[in-house]
Amino acid sequence: QSALTQPASVSGSPGQSITISCTGTSSDVGGYNYVSWYQQHPDKAPKLMIYDVSNRPSGVSNRFSGSKSGNTASLTISGLQAEDEADYYCSSYTSSSTWVFGGGTKLTVL
Amino acid sequence: EVQLVESGGGLVQPGGSLRLSCAASGFTFSSSAMSWVRQAPGKGLGWVSTISGSGGSTYYADSVKGRFTISRDNSKNTLYLQMNSLRAEDTAVYYCAKRGYYDSSGYHDGFDIWGQGTMVTVSS
Numbered sequence: 259q260s261a262l263t264q265p266a267s268v269s270g271s272p273g274q275s276i277t278i279s280c281t282g283t284s285s286d287v288g289g290y291n292y293v294s295w296y297q298q299h300p301d302k303a304p305k306l307m308i309y310d311v312s313n314r315p316s317g318v319s320n321r322f323s324g325s326k327s328g329n330t331a332s333l334t335i336s337g338l339q340a341e342d343e344a345d346y347y348c349s350s351y352t353s354s355s356t357w358v359f360g361g362g363t364k365l366t367v368l
Numbered sequence: 369e370v371q372l373v374e375s376g377g378g379l380v381q382p383g384g385s386l387r388l389s390c391a392a393s394g395f396t397f398s399s400s401a402m403s404w405v406r407q408a409p410g411k412g413l414g415w416v417s418t419i420s421g422s423g424g425s426t427y428y429a430d431s432v433k434g435r436f437t438i439s440r441d442n443s444k445n446t447l448y449l450q451m452n453s454l455r456a457e458d459t460a461v462y463y464c465a466k467r468g469y470y471d472s473s474g475y476h477d478g479f480d481i482w483g484q485g486t487m488v489t490v491s492s
Contacts, residue, residue, distance in 0.1 A: 261412070294478035296413070303463060303485060304405075304413065309478030347413050351477055355427050357403070362412040 262287065262348055262360035269366040275336040278363045280348030281329060286358055288329035292351035295324055295333045299344045307346075308333060335365070343367040370394035370481055372464050377486030384454050384490070390447040390464030390483055398422075398442040401467040403479060404449050406460035406488075414460075417449065418467055432458075454490045461485040 263281040270276040280287065280295075287293055293311045296304040306315055308324035311331060321336045331350070335342055348360040376388040390402070404416040417438040418427045426438050437450040447464050465479035 292477035296479070298413075303482040304479070305482070306478050306480045309480070310476050313476070315478075315480060345412075349413075349415070349479070356429065357415040357418065359405075359413045359415060 260358070262350060262358055264346075264348060264360035264363045266361070267364045267366065269368055270335075270338045271368045272338050272340065274338050275334060276338060276365065277335075278333045278346055278348075278365070280331040280333070280350075280360050282331075282350055282358070283329055285353040286350040287326065287331050289353055290351050291326070293324070293326060293331040294349045295322075295331075296347045296349065297342075297344045298347065304347065338367055340367050372466070372481055372483035374462065374464050374483045374486040377462065377488045379489045379491065380454055381492050382455060382490055385450070385452045386454065386488060388449040388451070388462055388464075388486060388488070390449075392445045392447065392466075395466065395481070397440075397445040400469070402438075402440060402447045403465050403467045404438065404447075405463045405465055405479065406458075407463070407485075408457075408460040411460075416462070419447070451488070454488075456490050459488060459490050461487050 291311050295308040297307050298304040307322050311326045312324040323334045325332050346363045371393045373391045380386050399421050403418040419438045423440050435453045439448045463485045464483045466481040468477045
């Protein structure tokens with residue numbers, strides 16, 4: 259049950275776009291379309307932003323999008339805003355009938 | 369209002385036990401798979417355990433298998449996590465979360481509802 263690999267940090271200026279990668283294996287990210295992304299502000303509970311690789315829950319801005327290629331999933335945030343500054347985590351179902359998270363990425367809006 | 373409220377956290381000595389509870393409201397609890405996810409201080413999220421809506425299927429992370437037991441009481445809309453043989457590395461905020469849902473197009477996976485978390489500290 260190794261964690262998925264995410265960059266520790268990314269940054270961007272307001273209005274720009276950024277992409278956060280999430281790399282796993284064929285036993286998790288590559289094997290299922292069950293990748294999800296979470297936003298977590300300090301001292302708050304995580305919030306679901308993307309499910310099933312690329313779907314947005316009701317109420318989540320369309321500035322957030324998800325995709326997958328092989329064993330790597332990606333979260334893209336376009337038109338960066340100050341309130342997007344947070345930690346972001348990916349998660350995937352695995353072939354062991356378990357779930358695994360990425361190590362998390364701190365997004366800084368410059 | 370859709371809501372999950374955890375309780376039961378606290379300070380416990382190494383080797384001790386603790387039971388967490390999570391009260392659910394605003395959705396059909398008995399039809400929903402539920403999970404526990406934890407976050408050690410300053411660290412990332414870690415999946416702990418999941419239970420099916422009926423309670424008939426349970427899944428655990430290797431790090432807690434044999435020590436933690438997930439269960440539910442659908443008559444009380446409540447999820448539980450019994451934690452035994454606690455270790456310092458179990459110190460974390462424990463979140464309960466609803467796992468996935470079904471609609472006309474099938475199953476959709478993701479932790480879509482989260483509680484506010486309850487802190488568990490294992491220390492002598």
